[in-house]
Amino acid sequence: MRGDRFCRACTGRCEAGFTYLGLLILVAILALATSATLTLGSIVQRREAEQRLLEVGAAYRQAIASYLNSSPAGDRRYPGALAELLKDPRYPGVRRHLRQLYPDPITGKNEWGLVGAPGGGIMGVHSLSNAKPIKIAEFELENESFEEAVHYSQWVFIAGPTSRGSSAIGALEGVPPAAAMFAPQNAAPAAAQPPQSILLPNVPGR
Numbered sequence: 346m347r348g349d350r351f352c353r354a355c356t357g358r359c360e361a362g363f364t365y366l367g368l369l370i371l372v373a374i375l376a377l378a379t380s381a382t383l384t385l386g387s388i389v390q391r392r393e394a395e396q397r398l399l400e401v402g403a404a405y406r407q408a409i410a411s412y413l414n415s416s417p418a419g420d421r422r423y424p425g426a427l428a429e430l431l432k433d434p435r436y437p438g439v440r441r442h443l444r445q446l447y448p449d450p451i452t453g454k455n456e457w458g459l460v461g462a463p464g465g466g467i468m469g470v471h472s473l474s475n476a477k478p479i480k481i482a483e484f485e486l487e488n489e490s491f492e493e494a495v496h497y498s499q500w501v502f503i504a505g506p507t508s509r510g511s512s513a514i515g516a517l518e519g520v521p522p523a524a525a526m527f528a529p530q531n532a533a534p535a536a537a538q539p540p541q542s543i544l545l546p547n548v549p550g551r
Contacts, residue, residue, distance in 0.1 A: 395450075408443035409469070409504035413506060415433075416435070423467055449474070451497050456473055457471070457473065468503055472497040475498055476497055477496065478496075478497055481494075
């Protein structure tokens with residue numbers, strides 16, 4: 346009898362031990378699943394921010410090209426500041442090349458890197474983030490150099506006289522103002538003025 350009671354007690358303790366071990370394993374599995382979910386969510390958010398950066402950068406590139414290509418006779422130049430894309434100072438009325446100044450979707454700040462043009466003014470923008478991009482391939486033709494980038498700051502959106510799109514107004518109609526941003530900072534091709542970063546003032550869209 347005494348042996349039977351001992352065996353039953355031992356069996357109860359073993360069962361309790363297995364239950365506790367099973368609970369620990371379940372908790373560990375749930376923790377791993379939660380961690381994987383958070384990581385996946387972070388990657389999805391980063392991809393969305395990358396896509397917004399490409400859209401915003403393209404809008405700046407087109408707006409700068411529009412500014413340059415619409416220069417009045419004898420005053421062909423790049424904008425001296427991004428604010429000039431909102432109201433071209435070369436014309437008496439309100440002439441816009443961009444609806445509003447957008448922030449950097451990667452950093453969430455209004456600070457951008459600017460690429461100086463050889464004759465003065467701003468010919469391009471880029472992000473100031475040194476984070477590594479997730480997207481490394483399948484870029485549009487004008488962004489094919491981004492495939493070699495190891496930092497977002499190397500996604501440089503440069504405008505020239507033949508840049509696609511003569512007007513950028515409305516290019517980002519679907520992008521919320523809080524999610525849009527300015528351009529990146531990186532090596533500029535043969536620029537007389539080195540890339541620089543500035544903190545842009547808050548300028549109303551209209």
